[in-house]
Amino acid sequence: MDRVTKTCLSLALTGILTLGAMAGAQAADLLWYGQAAVRITSPAGTVIVIDPFILKNPKTPEALKDLSKVGKVDLILVTHGHFDHTADVVELAKITGAKVGMNADMGSTYAALGWLTQDQMIRFNKSGPIKPMDGITVTMVHAEHSSSLTETDPTTKKKTVHPGGEPVGYIVELEDGFKIYHAGDTGVFSDMRLIDEIYKPDLALLPIGGHFTMDPAHAAYAVRELLKTPTVMPIHYGTFGLLKGTPAQFKAALGDAKTEVVVMQPGEERKF
Numbered sequence: 001m002d003r004v005t006k007t008c009l010s011l012a013l014t015g016i017l018t019l020g021a022m023a024g025a026q027a028a029d030l031l032w033y034g035q036a037a038v039r040i041t042s043p044a045g046t047v048i049v050i051d052p053f054i055l056k057n058p059k060t061p062e063a064l065k066d067l068s069k070v071g072k073v074d075l076i077l078v079t080h081g082h083f084d085h086t087a088d089v090v091e092l093a094k095i096t097g098a099k100v101g102m103n104a105d106m107g108s109t110y111a112a113l114g115w116l117t118q119d120q121m122i123r124f125n126k127s128g129p130i131k132p133m134d135g136i137t138v139t140m141v142h143a144e145h146s147s148s149l150t151e152t153d154p155t156t157k158k159k160t161v162h163p164g165g166e167p168v169g170y171i172v173e174l175e176d177g178f179k180i181y182h183a184g185d186t187g188v189f190s191d192m193r194l195i196d197e198i199y200k201p202d203l204a205l206l207p208i209g210g211h212f213t214m215d216p217a218h219a220a221y222a223v224r225e226l227l228k229t230p231t232v233m234p235i236h237y238g239t240f241g242l243l244k245g246t247p248a249q250f251k252a253a254l255g256d257a258k259t260e261v262v263v264m265q266p267g268e269e270r271k272f
């Protein structure tokens with residue numbers, strides 16, 4: 001066998017092995033609890049929960065309203081302080097021992113109120129990527145919303161409102177390079193174009209409910225003109241009466257945009 005033939009066979013074998021490895025690679029797994037709460041399992045098995053609102057979430061299936069069923073959690077990310085994004089943060093962190101990432105000012109409030117200790121939190125801010133564990137990169141990005149924390153006295157039931165820092169979204173890059181943009185609660189903003197240009201997310205989780213966030217028309221504009229994300233999953237709709245936007249309206253507003261819209265049901269799990 002001559003050298004050229006050996007080289008061709010070697011390249012062919014390498015290609016076959018590479019394709020086989022790709023075929024056997026694990027995909028990112030995403031479970032949606034309803035509203036903005038998701039559990040992401042990376043190809044290597046790292047588990048990230050964003051905005052855990054499970055026990056009192058009217059859209060979470062009853063079978064999942066048990067924090068012990070969330071399973072192993074390595075990292076919890078919080079986009080802002082409102083109850084429908086933070087209700088189960090403290091308890092889930094206690095059960096799992098997971099680190100909790102949030103904007104630095106909200107972390108200070110959590111520590112001052114005694115909800116979490118400083119060593120269990122990762123306090124960081126926008127545009128400074130962190131690597132909370134091997135193979136995972138998390139970047140905090142802008143969101144156009146508000147943020148506050150409400151504490152209820154267990155005896156008097158009096159409510160006290162505390163600073164929640166600034167609202168944010170997250171770019172989560174997994175071990176295989178797959179990038180997920182969780183926008184948190186946000187209106188459309190022109191710097192979403194920067195998110196596309198700098199991070200190029202593969203999947204965007206965008207609110208479409210309206211009233212407190214983008215409605216379907218604004219979310220469609222964000223996708224069509226600014227983000228141009230290949231795949232979009234609508235979130236934060238239908239949970240409460242004011243969140244009237246629907247996936248059908250979102251799809252209609254997108255028109256002939258090439259983005260794939262993945263509509264999931266609360267409690268559904270899907271690989272990307």
